[in-house]
Amino acid sequence: MQPEQLKSFLEANTTFSFGNATTPYTANDFWGWAFSNMNVAVLRGVLIEYLVAKSLIAKCDHIVGDTVRALTTNTPQEGDLTRSIEKHYQVQPHGDVFDLQLTWGVTLEIKSTASPQNWRLNKTCRWNIMEDKNLWEQVFPAQFYILAHIDSDISFNENDLDLGSVTFHVRTGRELDALTGTNKSVGFSRFVGDETNRPGYRFDELPDVLKKLQAERLESVQKHILPGWKMAPVPGTENYNMLPLAIEGEDGTDTFWCREVKLDKGVWRCIPIDPIPSPWKAGFVPDWRDWEAAGFSYVPRVMTPVESLFRRLLPELDGVFSASEIAEVSSFVEVGEYGLALDTTIGIFIEEKKRAESNVIALVQSLATAMKLPDAEYSELLCAVSRK
Structure with a gap:
């Protein structure tokens, strides 16, 4: 269903049927039944995502205009960047990797919670657009993350729905990489940090906050870019995506x-x-x-299952193996000598009497299975040395 059809569906008194069996109920009846209670956390989260996304799209030129002019030959005028992405975001982009992309490389995820003690942000599988495949490696794929902390119930004031006390916290993807390391998720307290030094923001402050963070990001990367380099579009492709x-x-x-x-x-x-x-x-x-x-x-490159497992194993060895030991295992992985890499890993655990945690044992067992080796034998070797 195209966006214009969705808009028509929402605005019309469309009824529903099951083949020849008609019903008297309309689209308005359905939306009123399904989405009227905005104190439901999931619905309120969708509403906040909508409001934040619409606000940032309207301020697209303000946030990323300098970036576009610095990195490309484009010279957008006021409103051009907003108009360039509005069509894509007429409806919520279900299935997209990101909640919002203001321009190439400026991607955002918009999250919310009313239960900070239970909230976690998980890494997700990377995606290869060339082959339309999810990869084994998990990362925080966006460059910016916005977390809305909902601290009160909503209220109606005449025709206005007041979302109440909502504080917005913003992190860059690189910050989350550093915060989590090899962990697969981050909780509310680590995401927010020390609120004395990292205060939250109001809704209306978000465009300026993102503009500042994007300016810092641009300044940092420009130190490594060739003088005068700019990305130029291919002539004659204006009508293509x-x-x-x-x-x-x-x-x-x-x-x-x-x-x-x-x-x-x-x-x-x-x-x-x-x-x-x-x-x-x-x-x-x-x-x-x-x-x-x-x-x-x-x-990202599509890797074989064995290579992907090694890419997951190597970070787990950090803090257990020395830098030189990790480099030795990695050198075999880089040239595709996976059998030597696995044997070297097992050998280091045994010879140096190092303890293998359960996640490492599970990865070694998965590697042995993928390589058609006796997985039970490999995992038992690690279990035995870990028990000593």
């Missing part, structure tokens, strides 16, 4: 303008059309967040 992608490969990252092409009903793929010159100064090794700060959408 062109994506600036940084595509990770085995031997590095390639940058292309890619076009979305419909292959079948509901199936889309991105086809590389034209290369984009690399933005980086010699000697700089960017991570995926650097690529997105430079205005690209980063496409």
Whole structure:
């Protein structure tokens, strides 16, 4: 169903039927029945997401205009950037990786909670847009995270619905990386931090907060970008949906303008059309967040199950293995010598009498299974040395 059809459905007195069996009930009846009680946390969260997203879209030029002009040859006028994304966000983007994207590389997730003691933000699987696949590796995929802390019930004042006391906390994706390390989630207290040094914000302050954070992000990445580098659109592609992608490969990252092409009903793929010159100064090794700060959408490489498991195991060894021991295991993984990498891992645990935690044992067992090795034997070796 297209956005214009959805709008018609919501505004019309549409009735419902099951084939030839009609009902007298309308769309308005349904919405009133399903979504009238705004004290329900889930519904209030959707409403807050809507209000925040609409406010930031309206302020898109204010937040990312300087970034677009600094990193591309585009020279948007007031309102151009808002109009460029409004069509995509006429309805809630179910199934998208992010709640909101203001421009390439500036992505946001909008969360809310009325129960901070129970709230957690989990890492999610990375997604490869070229192959439309979720990957094993889990990250915080957005560059900015907004958390609304709801601290009172709503109230009606004549025709106004007052959401009450709501404090907004903002974190960058890079901050969350540092806060969590190898952990898979972050709770409310760590997300918010010391409220003496990190006070929350009002709803109307969010555009200025994000503008400041984005300016700092741009300033940081520009130190590593070649003087005069800017991303220029491909001539003649104005009517196509062109994506600036940084595509990770085995031997590095390639940058292309890619076009979305419909292959079948509901199936889309991105086809590389034209290369984009690399933005980086010699000697700089960017991570995926650097690529997105430079205005690209980063496409992680699709790994084999064994390689993905090793990518999960290596961070878990940090603090258990020395840096040189991790480097030794990693050197075998990098060249695809997975059997040697696994044997080396087991050998270090046994020879150095190191204790393996349950998550490490589970990953080793999964690796052995994926490599068609005797998984019980490998896990028992680690269990035995851990019991000593």
